[in-house]
Amino acid sequence: MKLRALAKINLGLDVTGKREDGYHEVRMVMQTIQMYDQLEIKESKEPGIRLTTNLPFLPCNDGNLVYKAAKLLMDEFDIRQGVDMNLTKFIPVAAGMAGGSSDAAAALVGINRMFQLGLTKRQLMERGVQIGADVPYCVMRGTALAEGIGEKLTSLPGVPMCYVLIGKPGINVSTKFVYGNLHLDEVTEHPDIDGMVEAIRNHDLYGITDRMGNVLESVTCPAYPVIDEIKAQMMKNGAVNAMMSGSGPTVFGIFDDPDKAEFARDQLKISGLSKQTFLTTVSKPGGTKYGKK
Template sequence: MRAVTRTAPAKINLGLDITGTRADGYHLLETVFQAVSIADTVTVALTESPEITLTCDVPAVPCSPKNIAWKAAQRYREAAGLQSGVQIQILKRIPMEAGMGGGSTDGAAVLLALQELTGNALPQEKLLEIAVSLGADVPFFLYGGTAYGAGIGEKLEPLPLFSTDCLVIAKGTAGVSTAQAYGAIDALQNPKHPPVQQLRKALEAGGTAAEIAPLCGNLFELAVELEEVQQIRSTMLEQGALCSVMTGSGAAVFGLFPNRESAESACAVLWKQVPFAEVCHTL
């Protein structure tokens, strides 16, 4: 039984705004995605028995059709006409309910692994169509790097890679339900929107961390009121972060630091406050 193992990186949103709602209820977003080195490991194999099976080393992860990785396998099988079953194993390192795309990146990893196992049974357009059907973050994870995203996440435009190894990501014990977060966004009255287009232009011009930091922002910070998020942001800024911003719909927070030493120092302080804090780099 041949298996393919893929690294499934997390993401942060350097900038994230909600610009409206489609007639079908989907929210329209504008964002700058950035892949980071914190990652899950996903192993996929084709089996003779027709079932989809999923295992994960973290008990809280649903190993059922509710999981995006499971859905990815099912939709790929249907689109490609595969008769074989799919076995998926996930080693989880990305925090859950963090806004870091942990479920979405696993789903994208399954799609890419199945492409490799089947010798590209599906054209790229069909693979992207499946990715869009799985969730707003999944299309980005087919490509990674630094990218501008619009629509419901399916309109992607690669940007020059933003390279830094002075990035800290931290998360407290509380998580945020995506559905609850979007509901809170809908209730905001005349919010101040983050300058995503300015951020995009700064990255296109090869902006440094110091240049893009003032442009990083997330509309969800106004909607998600978690004391832990505010505490993490305050600690990062006190420790010298150029900026500190919640990612996705929460509840993880990233900080851009001017050098590796200050990033590691901040991470050491955060470890005393929250269960997850890590210095990482962009991909």
């Protein structure tokens, strides 16, 4: 079977505190987009898990979340048959777009289907949190409010149809570095997550984009000025708003017009600021009502 593992962006990302176990408490609005990795799974007569990928630098053992997810279910249900898995990556790696978490979610869904384990989506999400905080959301998909360490999820209506320009500069950013250098007492601006949720419920695209914000930019942008340069380039070329996704370094711009989005994509490629550039849309949009701008 072939499965699609969708990328995500954070329309809003706030960090509200740090727990004793070192994890940060967050409030985020998550959105899947039409960009995906592909995971192919085949049953094998040989026991065990064999994983291959199109990127030579990715591990193909339990250092890979796909392997870890498959092993989790196969151990729990004592599955003796083996599986051959091939992962084709398109989502940028170490980019703040949950590529690895989404791949793991696809593996959970695939193993559940292939061996007819009968687990519900909710049960897969409960197991997913053992692999990573973003995995339950990647099983769920769509538009959601994420709280706690990201595992407490509330499904929201789809955001209005819009165009999403993705620009990843030629750098990788460590999530550990970003959270390790986040000083919450110095953060003066927090995104209005409640207001964004209300705008989503009202299908108000501009109400959503006006409230976009990511407190992690306070760490990543000063360390990597190219992020602000890409944001400025997108805004200059017609983005309704632009922001860094997750812990970065990927920037996304939201556009309400496909022609503007295509022009901005071409200009971003010419600028050389972005090493990987994609134009796509949100997945599961909730209509086309835009509100007022």
